[in-house]
Amino acid sequence: MDYETPQFFRVMQYAARADRDVVDMVSGNPDWDPPEGLRDGLRDYAEAEPTEFQYPPSVGLRELREEIAARRDVAVERVIVTNGAGEANHLAMTGGLDHFDGDEVLLADPVYPYYAGRANFLGATTRFVPVDDDGRLDPAAVRAAASEETSVLVVNSPNNPTGAVYDADAMAEFAAIAEANDALLVSDEVYDHFDYSGRFGSALEADSPNVVATNSFSKSLAITGFRVGYAVFPPEGGPNGDLLERARTRHMLTNVAGSRPAQCAVSRALKTTSPEYYADCRRRLERRIDRFCGALDEAGAEFNRPDGGFYVMARFPDFPGSFENVYELIDEAGVGGMPGEAFGDSRADWIRFALVTPRVDEAAERLADFFG
Amino acid sequence: MDYETPQFFRVMQYAARADRDVVDMVSGNPDWDPPEGLRDGLRDYAEAEPTEFQYPPSVGLRELREEIAARRDVAVERVIVTNGAGEANHLAMTGGLDHFDGDEVLLADPVYPYYAGRANFLGATTRFVPVDDDGRLDPAAVRAAASEETSVLVVNSPNNPTGAVYDADAMAEFAAIAEANDALLVSDEVYDHFDYSGRFGSALEADSPNVVATNSFSKSLAITGFRVGYAVFPPEGGPNGDLLERARTRHMLTNVAGSRPAQCAVSRALKTTSPEYYADCRRRLERRIDRFCGALDEAGAEFNRPDGGFYVMARFPDFPGSFENVYELIDEAGVGGMPGEAFGDSRADWIRFALVTPRVDEAAERLADFFG
Structure with missing residues (x-):
């Protein structure tokens, strides 16, 4: 297995070159302020x-x-x-x-x-x-x-x-x-x-x-x-x-x-830094998870609601998470995720979405529209 | 051969615990301002x-x-x-x-x-x-x-x-x-x-x-x-x-x-940063080298005047650069250097002095007095 970053790059570069606006849910960089x-x-x-x-x-x-x-x-x-x-x-x-x-x-x-x-x-x-x-x-x-x-x-x-x-x-x-x-x-x-x-x-x-x-x-x-x-x-x-x-x-x-x-x-x-900073960060992510998982439900996707962390993996009907399909999702839906095959075999059909963007709502709508 | 830092630590800790004021010429940290x-x-x-x-x-x-x-x-x-x-x-x-x-x-x-x-x-x-x-x-x-x-x-x-x-x-x-x-x-x-x-x-x-x-x-x-x-x-x-x-x-x-x-x-x-910053740093070191090498001459030491860098190695008459003698130099002369044996065999009798202290003049006088 190749290591992650060059594969990230491939997807991020593809998203950057796309002819349309894309919500980047590829990499795990926090988008909020430090304390x-x-x-x-x-x-x-x-x-x-x-x-x-x-x-x-x-x-x-x-x-x-x-x-x-x-x-x-x-x-x-x-x-x-x-x-x-x-x-x-x-x-x-x-x-x-x-x-x-x-x-x-x-x-x-x-x-x-x-x-x-x-x-x-x-x-x-x-x-x-x-x-x-x-x-x-x-x-x-x-x-x-x-x-x-x-x-x-x-x-x-x-x-x-x-x-x-x-x-x-x-x-x-x-x-x-x-x-x-x-x-x-x-x-x-x-x-x-x-x-x-x-x-x-x-x-x-x-x-x-x-x-x-x-x-x-x-x-x-x-x-x-x-x-x-x-x-x-x-x-x-x-x-x-x-x-x-x-x-x-x-x-x-x-x-x-x-x-x-x-x-x-x-x-x-x-x-x-007060405990409130960390609690705010958690609440921000939980709100994003709620909205994104709601859209996944609408899209008929299989997924595990995360108990922790920044990511949601999902499997869409008849749309395995290959690089090809991830590129299609960028071009057609305007949402960038990481192909499941980058993480191994058992979830090669899935796509991972990083919820570290303020545009989670938009991405959720776009996915629900695309698969709806 | 052991690597450098623990040996540095031994000497620096000894110098820090000394009952007297010691000019630290042990390690190579610049003592001047960044640009x-x-x-x-x-x-x-x-x-x-x-x-x-x-x-x-x-x-x-x-x-x-x-x-x-x-x-x-x-x-x-x-x-x-x-x-x-x-x-x-x-x-x-x-x-x-x-x-x-x-x-x-x-x-x-x-x-x-x-x-x-x-x-x-x-x-x-x-x-x-x-x-x-x-x-x-x-x-x-x-x-x-x-x-x-x-x-x-x-x-x-x-x-x-x-x-x-x-x-x-x-x-x-x-x-x-x-x-x-x-x-x-x-x-x-x-x-x-x-x-x-x-x-x-x-x-x-x-x-x-x-x-x-x-x-x-x-x-x-x-x-x-x-x-x-x-x-x-x-x-x-x-x-x-x-x-x-x-x-x-x-x-x-x-x-x-x-x-x-x-x-x-x-x-x-x-x-x-202008070239003048680097030139000033060089001139500062060259002045220190002049003074320190002058004192080494007075002390009857053998040494190579450095063509570059921060350090002068010297060999004093009947005073090989062992840890024991370096400790004596700290206690009796108030100058800390690194034993030559920390750098190998060929100059095990020598002592290395780092000229990254504003107190080079003082150290030079102390060495000239001690060996004079």
Whole structure:
């Protein structure tokens, strides 16, 4: 499987060249404002002393790590601030592949394509577990697929692309599967602020030495371009305790450190942003989900209403989600989505729509008209 | 060999805990102001639209790449903007090791320890070529050491730690050695704005398909913490043309993209900073070099007056540059340097001093007193 971005590009370029107005629901960039504290952090940083323009600690600014550690209720030493969740997942997956026997990465199908692309690039083999009809991984299916060949299991909750959310019990089951197979559960929780079900549980709650949780501020603060994320590794001194040191070394020898202006701005935003900001963002998405799912109903589409995240996958009658049909939808309906085949086999007939545009209502009407 | 930062930390922590005032000449962070255009870039970015807070292109903001390409006189497609020179060197070294036969990385001794640390981490073998009495790599010695086992040759000019500067002819010889041995010359040119000899030549002038030039704005704009660097790869379609695509993929799967606030600020600074800023920075360093080398003469030390960069290495009579002696220098003279042994064997008796402090005069007096 190819990794995501070039495929995104193909679709986005097609939409940009279209002869008509197109509502872009292709990529997952928030379209709303970051909290004002983030801008304040940038403003103050612009006037900082030259010493503050020099290397932050390789593992991240201390105050930022402390804020993260307090929020996640873990020791600060376990936190590495990374260049977005991308690097956090990279450190976790390479660490798991190096540390555990076996060269297999277990992934959901449909999958966020970066996981599969990274596994392929690293020379690992991939095994896919199809989600059930609700778009969810069944722990029993994961348990059946896992083996001594498995060194990494990646779970993403709230999920891109299906919108599934796993609760603490499900996460504990995934962690137990990792433990039973001497493997690492990498739990990518970047959409954790976008749980509409109230059931989201972090993999950290399993308190397992076989878990690395990854996250970023890209979605929760609407700053995908800042590249500030983090990984929480098992504690040093315990089982799998050397994963942390190895990740610190890899991070240092790859990137030296993360970008300080971005870390400063995020640190300020975390200290000054009220819970209301996050609640507003959730409500905005929930309104969009209501309207979009209503239109999907009108269009006679099959879909799972997302429990979390930014995306809705849908299958339209006699209109499989191939690149060809997605292009037709751009040209004829004026709505851009991502073909399901970009995410694997099990939902190759579906189309993923990202609800990060203020024009969700318009897109919903256009789809209802086109399929109605 | 251990990589640099933990060893830096050991010395910096010792200096911080000392009972007396210590002039810190341990690490290479510029102590002067960035150009005003950089701050203007940050100020404007703080007020930008939300879309400007989202992912930049993975290979870097287009306007920044174009500015770099124009300055280096290369096609813009050859430029990947990286998370500092650290990631640029990482992409180049991993690319060379993947692409060429052999698993050996050829390095100067003394060496910037990140090169050796990265080679070790990647499972490569390292071979060291001692510099000559002037602190320079003799191309003949490099040619004698290179073999079919060599896949990467790393050269750093102006050099950390010796201050050597290689001209275009020497660079062409290093490139020819890489070509003759089917290997990659990685030319780290981060101190290129700090050439006091007027002889610096970029490896790009050799116009060889076996060259990757790496650089960053950390030193030239005094922003080591921003993490904006770049690598220039051989053109696609020519010999070794697939190095570029492989590096783009590795960059995307490791970091997704670099940090946009930092890239925006650098882009503005490049467009608005006059040559006088860079000339002032050079003059500041040259004054410091004059004074410091004068004191080294008084102290009876052996040293090479640097042709470029931030550092002076010196050997004092009966005072080899061990960690023990460096600690004594901190306690007794109030001057912190880096032990030569941190950089390899050939100058293990020497001490490296970074001239990035306004207190160079004071340090010079203290050293002259201590050894006088």
